[in-house]
Amino acid sequence: MSIEQRRADLIAATIEVIAESGCDGATTRTIAKRAGAPLAALHYSFSTKEDLFFSTFHSLVFDQIRAILHVRPNSGLGRASGHAIRQFLVWVTQNKSAARAQLELSLWIARHDSAAGQESYQSAIDLLTSILAPAMRSDDNPELLEPLAKIIIIAADGVVVHDAIVGDNLAIGVASDSLAESVELFVEANRLRR
Amino acid sequence: MSIEQRRADLIAATIEVIAESGCDGATTRTIAKRAGAPLAALHYSFSTKEDLFFSTFHSLVFDQIRAILHVRPNSGLGRASGHAIRQFLVWVTQNKSAARAQLELSLWIARHDSAAGQESYQSAIDLLTSILAPAMRSDDNPELLEPLAKIIIIAADGVVVHDAIVGDNLAIGVASDSLAESVELFVEANRLRR
């Protein structure tokens, strides 16, 4: 078995276990067993539990971003933002473990290496900004870009929390939709005047 | 020292420690030391760590709800919702430990007693609904009440996550404000036609 495969297996197992038991509840033994790997293999692939968690987090962020990657150029900032919120909702409901794990890891990282957490968060915002940018039309206000990116991420995290507790896809869908509509109206209302 | 005082001290210490170290990182020893109490006193006041956490959670929920309790009657559903979002933001930025602890505890409870978590969440939504209701005017759509309550709570949780990671009051303020405005517009747009 290649070391890359082993690392991938361990990361996949970590996501599942964290989603079930939280970061501190995710013991190395449990993760190794879930991955079908001997315990020592974990420390062979990742020097440390911390290391494993960071790697898992980066892998998740990468995934999640791909989920919101698709925005039609020139479709308008409002529509694009709403679309992102709706797309993210779909991703959450279809990747519950990943979403939950990502939330838990965010909080865990904020505790263990707050600089890394901030950096990671900022780059997510930057990426989101760069994704939304092409959707802008001439009368869209560029100053809204960053607040919108933050709103989207805030909404996303809030939805994950909601899902973690309630787990009711339908209700989240309704709220999420209203939120998307709200944001669209907000952008509409802040169109630039000629 | 009265036992009520002891319990209050321990709950206060629990909030601080959970905010710093998460639920699983919050060891009984640390909590007791922070409260200036001997370790055995913790198990004398609360039969179990679990018991302490549940009590802390209830205390927090009670507090938090008082923070959003004030809505002017007949002020309009949109305005009231926006107001709630802004008020909650203020509470978060002024009670960072409490906010963080409440988030961590929500996730912890969702894991340990998912029924209790859902019940608690639902009652928060119900309460929020009952707070928003008096603000409604004749042309406000009552069907928006529950989705709005959910949006507010989702936004609140998202903001706490954001704050946990970034800790930048100003940026959250801007995003939160935009969110409040978005929601106001959303309600406005869904006014009942006569």
Add this chain to the structure above:
Amino acid sequence: MSIEQRRADLIAATIEVIAESGCDGATTRTIAKRAGAPLAALHYSFSTKEDLFFSTFHSLVFDQIRAILHVRPNSGLGRASGHAIRQFLVWVTQNKSAARAQLELSLWIARHDSAAGQESYQSAIDLLTSILAPAMRSDDNPELLEPLAKIIIIAADGVVVHDAIVGDNLAIGVASDSLAESVELFVEANRLRR
């Protein structure tokens, strides 16, 4: 409530609890609750858990001895010994808690104050000897008295162990009866010749 009554209640509770949970498993809290007494009352009536256990043991020994106290004068050493074995069996099956507690306490005392244990054991043997003595006829061998007393006590303890594990009155009855008969034959066979 008189202190004597309290002591008696606590001793009764101790017997029950030790029978159920062993000596080390019998916590002061459990005993106090079983006796319907506040925890501190235990340490008020008996200076120490050790003290309580010693008192309980003495109370039990006194009881148990009364159970085998009745032997008809001049009935013959063999018959008397067999009778004692049978009587003790009845006592065990009718006072399971007491029997079990007495066994547990014997072992506990042997550990904590071996001198006291030996003394207590010896006085039980002496008493039993003095009970059997009047049953002797002219051709009974007085040198058998002490071995018989020991056999009876050994059998008694063995029966309690058996009962603790198997709890099957009938089977113990059969074995016990055979044992009684064996001992009778043994004494018969060792009659003095004229």
Add this chain to the structure above:
Amino acid sequence: MSIEQRRADLIAATIEVIAESGCDGATTRTIAKRAGAPLAALHYSFSTKEDLFFSTFHSLVFDQIRAILHVRPNSGLGRASGHAIRQFLVWVTQNKSAARAQLELSLWIARHDSAAGQESYQSAIDLLTSILAPAMRSDDNPELLEPLAKIIIIAADGVVVHDAIVGDNLAIGVASDSLAESVELFVEANRLRR
């Protein structure tokens, strides 16, 4: 050091410590120290203290049974039974710790898993029966087999209790001998008539 050796060391230490301090008094720390093993090694070799105790018990039963295994075929049921009692006495006086530990463990198991205790006791009786059987002669009453097995075991347990408290080999020897003789006479008296 092999894991088998570790387990054996821990079991040996457990026997000693239980003999000295009883089952509840036998703490994992004490046992580990006595075995010259780190505390964690105990939980590495045996998942649980309970597990360790069960294993120790089985090891003891196995040992003890081997001690009484030798009975001459066709030597007569009475003689064989008496021989077993005497042999067991020798084993007890030469393996005081083992004998004591086995007694304590029997009672402990009766409390913690009464089914296991009964099963274990029954299999001891069955084994003893199967050992005594070949000694039977044509005029020995086969219905005596099981009561005799029980008597032997009852006597054995009683002797262990006696030894635990008094620790006087000589006195136990005399009583035990008389008991053996009694049983021989009992079997003799119950010979089948032709």
Add this chain to the structure above:
DNA sequence: CATGAATGAGGATTCATTCAT
């Protein structure tokens, strides 16, 4: 290279006992 075996540090909890009232 890969892993079974081993362990030091620290976790929650329980207990007998003591005081202040």
Add this chain to the structure above:
DNA sequence: GATGAATGAATCCTCATTCAT
């Protein structure tokens, strides 16, 4: 006198990590 409240010490157990093979 009698007891509710309080606690230091000790218990079993788990975990991330290391190391010899």
